[in-house]
Amino acid sequence: MPKEKFELVIHPEISKWRREKLVNEALFKDIREKGQLQNLIARRLPDGSVELLAGYRRYLALKALGKKAEDMDIKILENVSDKDALLIALSENTKRKDMSPVEEGRAFRSMKKLKMTVEEIALRRGVSESYVRNRLELLELPRKIQELMENGEIPMSYAKPIIRLESIGERAQLELVQEIKRGQEDYYGGIRSVEEANDVVEKTLAQVRQMKELAAKYGPCPQCGSTQIGQDWEKNKVKCHRCKHAWHKETKDPWEFHELKQ
DSSP states (O other): OOOOOOOOEOOOTTGGTTOOOOOOOHHHHHHHHHOOOSEEEEEEEETSSSEEEHHHHHHOOOTTTTTTGGGOOOESSOOHHHHHHHHHHHHHHHSSSSSOOOHHHHHHHHHHHHOOOOHHHHHHHOOOOHHHHHHHHHHGOOOOHHHHHHTTTTTTTHHHHHHTTTTOHHHHHHHHHHHHHHHHSSSSSSSHHHHHHHHHHHHHHHHHHHHHHHHHHHSSTTTOOOOEEEOSSTEEEEEETOOOOOOOOOTBBHHHHHHHHO
């Protein structure tokens, strides 16, 4: 009996969940030596094509070995809805290779695109709603920080304090991350707990609020126009954190000139 020929297409959302896009060398060698030991999971689409749901890494390895779709061991499911396709894919992915919290977050985001609520996702996956929300929150982090979490360099528990600095900018978030990393590597320095990270964030946000209040009251730096200004220990002295220019808060005179007049 001739093999069924069909087009195997890649699901546009599922393919985004994992960062790994190239052929895994170890898996390639294993399949070349032992053959395909686990089948791929796919669903048949209304147009007759077959859409891959699970086994993308094995698919890449088999394709690199010159295998066509009809030569691969594929379990093709019939009448699978879009929602069920994502749930099947997530279940199969977590069985075969642990997914990082960021990767799970991407999967949950795909489900939200299909109008699934956090409550529905949690119910269908058998996890708590906070579990789903916490992983979705990770996607609010800059890409660089997501990659550090995927690589296990930054624990997921630090996500919330890092996200709180979003209003200040990515630079502030990355500086906090560097201190967290230093705390893991250096016994005497850096940030060593989530509580410490929250304390640093509180102080940073308070400083930013103070700078905004001062800029609203006394205006930006006369030298460079920055609003990153602060009050010095000397009375009536305001200093720019960016260019270090100092001036009298009322007269706007450069501080050196103000001192000469005294």
